[in-house]
Amino acid sequence: MTDTDATPTEVPVADADWWRQATVYQVYPRSFADSDGDGLGDIAGVTSRVPYLAQLGVDAIWLSPFYPSELADGGYDVADYRDVDPRLGTLADFDDMVAAAHGAGLKVIVDIVPNHTSDQHVWFREALASEPGSPARARYVFRDGLDGGATPPSTWPSNFGGSAWTRLTRPDGTPEQWYLHLFAPEQPDLDWSNLEVRDDFKATLRFWSDRGVDGFRVDVAHGLAKDLVEPLRDANPKDFGLPTDGSDPLYDRDEVHEIFQEWREVLDEYDPPRTAVAEAWVARERVSLYARPTELGQAFNFELTRAEFDPAEFRTIIESNLELAAESGASSTWVLSNHDVVRHATRYGLPATTDGDAFLLSGGTSPELDRATGLRRARAASMLMLALPGSAYVYQGEELGLFEVADIPDDQLQDPVWIRTEHGLKGRDGCRVPLPWDTSSPAFGFGTHEPHLPQPAWFADSAVSVEEGDADSTLSLYRRALALRHQLQRGEDLTWVDDDPAVVHFARHDGWHSVTNFSTEAAALPEGEVLLSSGPVETPAGGAAQLPGETTVWLRVR
Numbered sequence: 186m187t188d189t190d191a192t193p194t195e196v197p198v199a200d201a202d203w204w205r206q207a208t209v210y211q212v213y214p215r216s217f218a219d220s221d222g223d224g225l226g227d228i229a230g231v232t233s234r235v236p237y238l239a240q241l242g243v244d245a246i247w248l249s250p251f252y253p254s255e256l257a258d259g260g261y262d263v264a265d266y267r268d269v270d271p272r273l274g275t276l277a278d279f280d281d282m283v284a285a286a287h288g289a290g291l292k293v294i295v296d297i298v299p300n301h302t303s304d305q306h307v308w309f310r311e312a313l314a315s316e317p318g319s320p321a322r323a324r325y326v327f328r329d330g331l332d333g334g335a336t337p338p339s340t341w342p343s344n345f346g347g348s349a350w351t352r353l354t355r356p357d358g359t360p361e362q363w364y365l366h367l368f369a370p371e372q373p374d375l376d377w378s379n380l381e382v383r384d385d386f387k388a389t390l391r392f393w394s395d396r397g398v399d400g401f402r403v404d405v406a407h408g409l410a411k412d413l414v415e416p417l418r419d420a421n422p423k424d425f426g427l428p429t430d431g432s433d434p435l436y437d438r439d440e441v442h443e444i445f446q447e448w449r450e451v452l453d454e455y456d457p458p459r460t461a462v463a464e465a466w467v468a469r470e471r472v473s474l475y476a477r478p479t480e481l482g483q484a485f486n487f488e489l490t491r492a493e494f495d496p497a498e499f500r501t502i503i504e505s506n507l508e509l510a511a512e513s514g515a516s517s518t519w520v521l522s523n524h525d526v527v528r529h530a531t532r533y534g535l536p537a538t539t540d541g542d543a544f545l546l547s548g549g550t551s552p553e554l555d556r557a558t559g560l561r562r563a564r565a566a567s568m569l570m571l572a573l574p575g576s577a578y579v580y581q582g583e584e585l586g587l588f589e590v591a592d593i594p595d596d597q598l599q600d601p602v603w604i605r606t607e608h609g610l611k612g613r614d615g616c617r618v619p620l621p622w623d624t625s626s627p628a629f630g631f632g633t634h635e636p637h638l639p640q641p642a643w644f645a646d647s648a649v650s651v652e653e654g655d656a657d658s659t660l661s662l663y664r665r666a667l668a669l670r671h672q673l674q675r676g677e678d679l680t681w682v683d684d685d686p687a688v689v690h691f692a693r694h695d696g697w698h699s700v701t702n703f704s705t706e707a708a709a710l711p712e713g714e715v716l717l718s719s720g721p722v723e724t725p726a727g728g729a730a731q732l733p734g735e736t737t738v739w740l741r742v743r
């Protein structure tokens with residue numbers, strides 16, 4: 186990998202704490218906006234939509250990987266960490282995008298994928314061409330098989346199904362060593378005890394920081410340090426959660442924190458320091474270790490992506506994560522949707538016990554999706570999230586109230602999960618369908634060519650151009666909520682108001698209250714000026730104002 190000359194872009198606001206209360210909008214670049222008509226979204230497409238994002242009122246854009254990739258895992262298989270996939274543009278396009286975002290007052294966060302490279306990465310190609318025991322293989326995890334070579338070196342499973350080991354074969358057909366891939370075979374794991382690997386990622390952090398990016402989202406942060414001492418120990422089954430003592434051989438090992446302490450030193454070379462947020466699927470009480478100010482500074486809290494629309498669950502998640510964030514010195518993070526989970530408008534429109542995978546496998550026909558309920562609850566949950574202290578991560582399309590596209594034909598599915606589970610799980614394509622921007626252009630304004638995943642006809646109802654003209658649309662709700670959040674969001678605490686177990690009610694500063702009624706029955710609406718509500722609030726003639734079911738209201742209480 187070679188560094189190219191960076192064109193530093195000015196970082197507009199030297200505010201080291203900008204991230205603590207930021208709303209960060211996740212762009213999945215290949216599905217956001219296609220400027221050159223090849224069916225794939227691109228960097229210039231993001232630039233063209235910066236005014237939309239600024240008007241929406243978010244503070245930062247996080248771009249999922251846009252690096253050269255053979256797309257074995259939607260770009261999370263990176264062939265070169267310091268370049269732009271030619272199908273998505275050039276480094277000059279990237280600089281233009283950063284300049285446009287900064288010009289509009291938006292920060293830019295990029296994804297960094299350190300657990301594994303693509304099998305097309307120059308290092309892996311070199312490893313394949315080198316002998317067992319060579320320095321080229323030592324950057325990855327190559328091992329001899331057991332039982333004379335034919336059995337994988339351990340029982341470790343891939344997160345996408347099947348074994349985490351793939352055996353190599355020489356050109357003449359002779360089988361040889363196995364290599365580790367915790368995800369797809371096209372994503373070989375790096376060995377983070379190798380100093381060359383460690384130094385190279387620090388160079389990548391500097392490369393993008395020099396180009397003006399404000400922060401990093403760190404993929405599989407909990408997976409880098411592994412216990413590779415032989416005999417390799419069995420990993421803990423994921424269904425039972427990870428141990429909290431760092432004893433799993435693959436995930437959440439204590440040594441991983443040394444890596445992020447080194448990264449913090451690099452991030453702090455910049456003014457303002459670059460931020461980072463860890464993707465770490467670990468036990469709740471260990472998430473905050475990644476978020477310490479001496480490490481990445483922030484970590485995702487994914488608990489709301491797994492919660493039912495239930496007041497007790499929401500309340501417990503909010504309380505415990507605020508406490509943990511306070512302990513680590515970070516601010517909390519909130520996520521309802523992202524590129525890995527079924528969109529929340531769909532989750533909330535299915536019967537509570539439904540497993541989203543079963544719904545996807547039925548092509549979205551069974552159980553039947555209750556769209557009205559799903560959207561009503563999604564709007565209520567989104568407003569609740571946006572009232573919380575900490576950073577809110579908004580996934581592209583949730584501001585339109587998009588549902589999951591559950592009926593993508595099998596032969597058009599791209600997610601390796603579909604292939605690796607031998608069609609046992611549909612995977613994540615349904616939340617990655619290109620966005621609908623308008624109803625009068627091909628591909629709903631996404632681009633001029635057929636998009637890389639098919640868009641359903643019902644996207645027409647949720648296109649940006651349609652929702653912009655509708656004061657009651659979800660887009661209008663997000664715009665108003667984000668504008669208010671900008672005015673009101675300060676401090677990092679809240680005060681609970683306990684008046685009804687079906688209601689989650691808390692007060693922030695200056696009399697700002699957020700009240701969510703999780704039941705289907707109306708509840709009493711506390712007195713105050715209604716600033717915004719996720720659904721219609723009516724005051725019966727001569728009666729007290731009511732908080733309708735499955736609705737959030739923001740109030741100013743004097």
Ligand code: NOJ
Nearest residue numbers: 258261298368404405525
């Ligand atoms: C987490 C990413 O969010 C997901 O999309 C990806 O498949 C895995 N990490 C592997 O990189």
